[in-house]
Amino acid sequence: MTSTFGSRLHAAMAERGRLCVGIDPHASLLHEWGLDDDVAGLERFALSVVEAVAPVASVVKPQSAFYERFGSRGVAVLERVVAESRAAGALVLLDVKRGDIGSTSQAYADAYLDPASPLACDAVTVSPYLGLGSLDPFVETARRHDGGVFVLALTSNKEGPEVQHAVGADGVRVADRVLDHLRALNAGAEPLGSFGAVVGATITQPEDGPAFDLAFGGPVLAPGFGAQGGTVADVRRIFGASAAHVLASSSRDVLRLGPDRVAMRDAVRATNDELAALG
């Protein structure tokens, strides 16, 4: 690879748009598509989505759990999803939300960010709740291999604020610490850093304290767009002038249009146009 993840993502968003498509083969979706909830159904579903969206979307985001539930054969399907999406020109953000003590995080980082690994992808989601320093192996491995890391900051689910808005002994809120850490990691990176934050497209800024500062020099992954209620207007409301660096992420809202590949692809294009209109 020749350029940082942040540079590749910046170019891909400019060229293909700001929608990330989640490839999440829920059992209920396999059923809606008329497929069995088995490895053959998983493979048919996932590769049909890749064929429909990977040639047009800037980023695809397979959620590992939906593949892992079928064991090693499911993970083999995930490997194909990653490889075939990249071959079609999409960046792959593997949603695994890993995070462990540093020595174990190194093994996770090698699994997803070392190009020699069977599951190598462009970027990965991680959880910071073992401490920001525990993420160093992901950061260093990403820097070494031009990969990216997206750290959970303000998640889309309603339970998130109980932990993420909590104030530490130093008076700093947990999510602010995560965003500050990312700001330091991205310092000086142009046009965009490689260290992103996950900020749901459903969040509301706190009424009893200052707004979270969502400009930190890196990309934002904004899941919760679509099926969880987030809209283009929410992206404008939450991110304002930083919306250009926001990847709105939708899984079920696109996937439920299948197995009609044209309908899925058209939906991606239409949403990209709406997001582009935010400026």
Ligand SMILES: O=C(O)c1cc(=O)[nH]c(=O)n1[C@@H]1O[C@H](COP(=O)(O)O)[C@@H](O)[C@H]1O
């Ligand atoms: O990291 C994520 O992708 C993520 C973070 C978050 O705060 N909320 C969230 O929904 N997600 C993931 O985004 C996807 C949302 O799927 P839909 O609700 O079907 O669009 C799922 O794969 C979730 O695991």
